[in-house]
Amino acid sequence: MQNQNNKLLSREEAADFLGVSKGTLEVWHSTGRYPLPVVKVGRLAKYRQSDLEAFVEARTVSPIN
Numbered sequence: 001m002q003n004q005n006n007k008l009l010s011r012e013e014a015a016d017f018l019g020v021s022k023g024t025l026e027v028w029h030s031t032g033r034y035p036l037p038v039v040k041v042g043r044l045a046k047y048r049q050s051d052l053e054a055f056v057e058a059r060t061v062s063p064i065n
Contacts, residue, residue, distance in 0.1 A: 007049045008039060014047035018056070 009017060014036075015025040028034045029045065036055060038045040 008041070008046040009049055009052070011045055011047070014052055017049070017052050 011025055012022050015022045018025065025036075028036065029038065034055070036047060037051050038047060040046075
């Protein structure tokens with residue numbers, strides 16, 4: 001059984017998770033701006049939820065007081 005954090009998301013689902021458009025995610029992938037790992041399933045690019053969570057965590061900043 002698949003761990004919930006390792007769930008594979010479609011590009012559209014991954015974009016929704018990150019709060020960006022599908023087009024933005026496609027640009028990030030094609031230009032390498034943000035090297036999000038993908039799992040290729042045939043012609044489809046799938047994203048592991050755990051990789052997306054790590055991406056968000058790495059870009060989370062604390063407020064400066």
